[in-house]
Amino acid sequence: MNERSVVGKPLPRVDGKAKLTGRAKFTTDVVLPGMLHAKLLRSPLPHAKIRSIDTSKAEKLPGVMAVITGKDTWGIRYGFVDTPNYPAEERPIAEDKVRFIGETVAAVAAIDPDTAEDALDLIEVDYDPLPPIFDPEEAMKDGAPQIHGEITRNTSCAWEDWGVARKSHSYTPVNNVAARVLVTYGDVEKGFAEADYIREDRSRSPGTSHMAMEPHTMVASWDPFEQKLDVWMNHMAWELKRYWLHKTLDIPLPKIRIHKTYIGGAFGGKAPCFDYEVICAFLSRKLCKPIKIELTREEVFSSCRNSHRFDISIKTGVKKDGTIVAQHCNVIVDAGAYKCSAPVAMFLSHGMCDCCLDRKNVRHEGVAVYTNKNFNFARRGHGAPQMRLAADGQYDQICEDLGLDPVEFLTKNLRKKGDVIPNGDRLDSYGLPEAIKKSAEAIKWKEKRGKQRDKNRGVGIGINGMFSGSGYWPFACTAIIRLNHDGTITLIEGDCEFGQGPDTTYSQIAAEALGLTIEDVTLVSSDSELCPMNYSNFLSGGMFVGGGAVYNAAIDLREKLLKVASEVMRAKPEDIELKDKKAFLKSNPKRAYTFTEIQRYHIQKHLGDPLFGIGYKKAVPEIEFYPSLSKGTGRFTDAYGFTASTAEVEVDRETGRIRVLKIVVAEDSGYEINTAVCRGQLVSQAVQGMSDALFEEIMDDEGRVLNPNLVDYEIPRAFDVPEIEIIDCSDFEPKGPWGAKEIGECARAAVISAVVNAVYDATGVRVMRIPVTPERMFNALKAQEKK
Amino acid sequence: MKDFEYFSASSLQEACSLISQYKDVGKVLAGGQSLITLLRQKLISPTCLIDIKGLKELDFIEFDKKSGLRIGALTTHRAIEKSPLIQEKYNVLSEMEKSVASVQTRNWGTIGGNLCSADPIGDPAPSLIALGAKIKLVSAKGERAVALEEFFTDYFTTIIEPDEILAEIQLPPPAANTAVEYMKFATIEAGIKIVSTSVAVTVEAGSDVCKDAKIVMSAVAPIPLITKKAAEMLKGKKLTDDLIEEAAKMAASETDPTTDVHASAEYRKEIVKVLVKRAIKKAFEKAKKA
Amino acid sequence: MDSSKKTINVKVNGEPYEVSIKPKMTLLQLLRNELGLTGTKQACMDNSCGACTVIVNKMAVKACSVLAMQVNGKEVTTVEGLASKDGKLSILQEAFLEHSAFQCGFCSPGKLMSSTAMLEELENPTEEDIRRDMEGNLCRCTGYVQYLEAIKEVVRQRKEGSK
Structure with missing residues (x-):
């Protein structure tokens, strides 16, 4: 198996023909006989008591089949973070109170979408407005309006099912604090005392939209005879969604089937449980009819999850030569009306970043705060982009202050391959040093850094590290491979295809192990009824955990094939090779038996067909349950992906407009299973990172989103894309399938910092609030002139 | 979107008579590149649409050395952008058109529809005004010519009467120097x-x-x-x-x-x-x- | 028959259809809901993303912003009409496949239709032509690079073929 013939190649994607001919089925394309359509009434107020809701007029509208309110779903709770300390507090429909503009207060099912929409206008809600609070720092002050009362222990305590020792308990948030985190190691005070130079800076990353092209959609169909729910939906792990539907609606797990659909983009934004999902299933069961809910783009912006706004203050102490000796980070996460993943985000802003540099003495404090705004979730990097901007921006400035070179600074503070970092994770693969070196060379760092300000041009660098899955939830996958009679295989695994390419890369992994081609693989994936356990499609665990399970299954089948072949061929297994659906002697390839013959032999001589592979993998084998979110202790991940990015920009000083000339992404994602798919992931993040640095921000006024559409929320189009160079700096990851690890999320953060630092190099002005829009840049340049 | 009645005019004359008949409840539909979004968002809900997009007689680009350029109101943005005549004699229009929305919108949207939608961020109006454009408005009662700079009165509002149709845009010959x-x-x-x-x-x-x-x-x-x-x-x-x-x-x-x-x-x-x-x-x- | 409905005749992917529709129906709704051609996608509903791009009489248009009534008597091509009926992809579709020019695939039909129309219209488009003509198609996954490469590949092949 030295020569690799299927992995490591840019093979065409197996989902290509379906997607390029319009035959690929997305949730929005699902139409069932007798299907009804549901629409949701959204709160127009950011904070109010609901006195009463009158649905009688809406119910009388011809074509309306049902109207439901919080009374119908009272008491149902769910949440992404749903632990003994932090029980879930999200609900499908507001009960006695609304907490943000866009919260669902009622739902209508009707014969068509227009009728459902017309019915919404006929629902009368009597609100009693409460004072709202929008800014997290204001919300933490004494006397601020309290968004949540007691959060009770409730039905949806998922963790208890997975054997957590403690029972959940009720609690009441104080000063709107949803959660806190405090991670410390080393001696921070001592570290600062030893520092030659200390800087303190603040930065802000705004809430942004994942902006997946397919708006959130679900179809649910309740079979009253079988008491079973069939579901087609937008998700990033059906295992999670099925679990939530089971918990919230009390339907037995095997009585919920989530069917495979292609998902039109996700980027983190489709993983958690959503109100419309519970409502869709609820209505279907109530009416015994299929229900479709398709959200509008405006609803996606205003009522689905966006990324977290982070305000970070960071204090770093360094020696004269640039050695970091201490760092103290304070992060404030704007959770929005419900906490969702905010406790995770502020922890991850430490967890993901700690692998990059050795900072020696660290204190990372975080607080997630409730505000009367739409709430948030992971977006491609989940906390890392916000933290890296704060850190890499400050390192750049420290270098400026001390006359150091940022590339040398980063290099000096690198960890080492094989290091065990403070939480116990070991860096078995660590391609960051090479990535920094090569990204700097590719942008011509030495020739350009600090030398082009007269041309209003500059270069900058940023870095990042990212988990390959982590130990949250069970985070484990299983895969099964059947050997077919003709020697081809059927691979059965659960990962869903939302663009990242698992259908293709997993087929390659299995084919390689068995000496087959990708065409020899038939795939069954992403169906809760057909596939084994699958929790891996988020936190960048797909390849490492899901792909790892597939690899283990293929090796399992390979070993079984070799065992039977050795019996047939009267040879030692290690003397036999598998290729082209045949087993043959390495020393005499003519002595060969087809897989079909081997299978037939075993069935004839023994008790049937043992030639199937089973493989399974867990994200972090050494830990039993999950690391502590609030203390940051325990293992985080088994393998980190790394990126260094450099960028060159040009600034129009008269207008403040920034043009990115080039982005370099040097990436260590382990061995690349499909080089074209990997390149796609990195180009994608280069463009998203540039866009985060310069364009994207969800703007709101008193809790109302001002740009909830693609006209006003601008993202790059074909013309805005600069030259992008991708450099493979892969370090073989011994625990990954064929040496592979994460690739989907790491680079975005590094690109953001690279662009923002390049802007500084071009102008001498540092803007630490992204996006650096033309107006922000213009104002910063004006302020510089005044100095 | 609310339901509406729909009429497709087969001549300018028929369009004028339909619009005069339905002027209180109707709206003229040309390419609809703004109108359909407005209808979907229920920002307007006319009970009847008079579709003039198919009127060939308002789809032309003609140049005369003395009188200048005439562009039929139903000429698409794309036709203006790609017209060799305009590229040669009124290049700024061609350049400006490249910035109007997207190719798809320029393929279906019309210059007349764009002007009548009176979006304050629209591009064609300023260029046309700089070139000294006049427009011709027609109705069942007759026609009138107005300088384009006098056409707009407020956000999304023009002097066009409910029974009038914008028929063509006229530009003087390119001035020397x-x-x-x-x-x-x-x-x-x-x-x-x-x-x-x-x-x-x-x-x-x-x-x-x-x-x-x-x-x-x-x-x-x-x-x-x-x-x-x-x-x-x-x-x-x-x-x-x-x-x-x-x-x-x-x-x-x-x-x-x-x-x-x-x-x-x-x-x-x-x-x-x-x-x-x-x-x-x-x-x-x-x-x-x- | 519902008296508020009107009848139109339209040729879609070469097949003639006579359909009776409410005037408010958009071309996108006609294709997806009436004709079952769900390859054309809806993503923004305000004429900004291009996922619903189809070709009407050789021109790329956004089907969400054209009334179905307006294509009466016209020829419409959707993504379902690009490959041959016996399963052969178009040259452009092949190039998309070879260049990994798509990821989630939701905007791909729109991109294919825009670029198909452009390649019909322009014999030898420059890099700027291509980027300019593709501005109507938003994509969040790909960052556009591999997709632009696929189009350039077709242009290159065409040039070589004509030599």
Whole structure:
């Protein structure tokens, strides 16, 4: 198996023909006989008591089949973070109170979408407005309006099912604090005392939209005879969604089937449980009819999850030569009306970043705060982009202050391959040093850094590290491979295809192990009824955990094939090779038996067909349950992906407009299973990172989103894309399938910092609030002139 | 979207009679590139649409040396952008059209529909005004010609009567020693314009002296804005960098922009200064060669 | 028959259809809901993303912003009409496949239709032509690079073929 013939190649994607001919089925394309359509009434107020809701007029509208309110779903709770300390507090429909503009207060099912929409206008809600609070720092002050009362222990305590020792308990948030985190190691005070130079800076990353092209959609169909729910939906792990539907609606797990659909983009934004999902299933069961809910783009912006706004203050102490000796980070996460993943985000802003540099003495404090705004979730990097901007921006400035070179600074503070970092994770693969070196060379760092300000041009660098899955939830996958009679295989695994390419890369992994081609693989994936356990499609665990399970299954089948072949061929297994659906002697390839013959032999001589592979993998084998979110202790991940990015920009000083000339992404994602798919992931993040640095921000006024559409929320189009160079700096990851690890999320953060630092190099002005829009840049340049 | 009745006119005459019949409840549909979104968002809900998009008689580009250019109101943006005649004689229109929305919208959307939608961030109006456009409005009762600069009255509002149809746009022949320059400013390349401007400059033959100038802008007022004082400063003067800069500042002072998600009012004024300065310089250089 | 409905005749992917529709129906709704051609996607509903791009009489248009009534008597091509009926991809579709020019695939039909129309219209488009003509198609996954490469590949092949 030295020569690799299927992995490591840019093979065409197996989902290509379906997607390029319009035959690929997305949730929005699902139409069932007798299907009804549901629409949701959204709160127009950011904070109010609901006195009463009158649905009688809406119910009388011809074509309306049902109207439901919080009374119908009272008491149902769910949440992404749903632990003994932090029980879930999200609900499908507001009960006695609304907490943000866009919260669902009622739902209508009707014969068509227009009728459902017309019915919404006929629902009368009597609100009693409460004072709202929008800014997290204001919300933490004494006397601020309290968004949540007691959060009770409730039905949806998922963790208890997975054997957590403690029972959940009720609690009441104080000063709107949803959660806190405090991670410390080393001696921070001592570290600062030893520092030659200390800087303190603040930065802000705004809430942004994942902006997946397919708006959130679900179809649910309740079979009253079988008491079973069939579901087609937008998700990033059906295992999670099925679990939530089971918990919230009390339907037995095997009585919920989530069917495979292609998902039109996700980027983190489709993983958690959503109100419309519970409502869709609820209505279907109530009416015994299929229900479709398709959200509008405006609803996606205003009522689905966006990324977290982070305000970070960071204090770093360094020696004269640039050695970091201490760092103290304070992060404030704007959770929005419900906490969702905010406790995770502020922890991850430490967890993901700690692998990059050795900072020696660290204190990372975080607080997630409730505000009367739409709430948030992971977006491609989940906390890392916000933290890296704060850190890499400050390192750049420290270098400026001390006359150091940022590339040398980063290099000096690198960890080492094989290091065990403070939480116990070991860096078995660590391609960051090479990535920094090569990204700097590719942008011509030495020739350009600090030398082009007269041309209003500059270069900058940023870095990042990212988990390959982590130990949250069970985070484990299983895969099964059947050997077919003709020697081809059927691979059965659960990962869903939302663009990242698992259908293709997993087929390659299995084919390689068995000496087959990708065409020899038939795939069954992403169906809760057909596939084994699958929790891996988020936190960048797909390849490492899901792909790892597939690899283990293929090796399992390979070993079984070799065992039977050795019996047939009267040879030692290690003397036999598998290729082209045949087993043959390495020393005499003519002595060969087809897989079909081997299978037939075993069935004839023994008790049937043992030639199937089973493989399974867990994200972090050494830990039993999950690391502590609030203390940051325990293992985080088994393998980190790394990126260094450099960028060159040009600034129009008269207008403040920034043009990115080039982005370099040097990436260590382990061995690349499909080089074209990997390149796609990195180009994608280069463009998203540039866009985060310069364009994207969800703007709101008193809790109302001002740009909830693609006209006003601008993202790059074909013309805005600069030259992008991708450099493979892969370090073989011994625990990954064929040496592979994460690739989907790491680079975005590094690109953001690279662009923002390049802007500084071009102008001498540092803007630490992204996006650096033309107006922000213009104002910063004006302020510089005044100095 | 609410239901509506739908009529497809087969001639301009029929369109006029339909619109006069349904003027209180109806709306004229051309390419619908703005209208259909408005209908979907229920910002307007007419009970009847009169579709004139198929009227071949309003789909033309014709040039006459003496009388100039006539563009039928139902000519698509794409046809204007790609017309060799316009590229040769009114190049600014072709350049400007490249910035109108997207190819798909330009393929179906019409110049007349664009003007009638009266979006204050629309690009065609300022360029056409800078070129001295007139428009022809027709109704069952007759027709009238109006200078385009007098067409717009407020955000999304024009002087068009409910029974009138915009039939054509007329431009004078290209003036000697004159150039018109279009410039836009947006955060992303094809993004919403924070400011755009069209500047016409006529020079005295063989000199640096400005004989005539017109500066028109979008996105800085409820309607396409002509900054007259700024243009006056240029007339009869030798165009030095200082003078151009002063005129650009004057132009900014004549604007009355608003703040929205794309830019603040103050910043828009700053951009006006830069954009107008650059556009005057470019138009001036071109006019000297014209 | 519902008296508020009107009848139109339209040729879609070469097949003639006579359909009776409410006038408010958009071309996108006609294709997806009436004709079952769900390859054309809806993603923004305000004429900004291009996922619903189809070709009407050789021109790329956004089907969400054209009334179905307006294509009466016209020829419409959707993504389902690009490959041959016996399963052969178009040259452009092949290039998309070879260049990994798509990821989630939701905007791909729109991109294919825009670029198909452009390649019909322009014999030898430049890089700028291509980027300019593709501005109407938003994509969040790919960052556009591999997709632009696929189009350039077709242009290159065509040039070589004509030599």
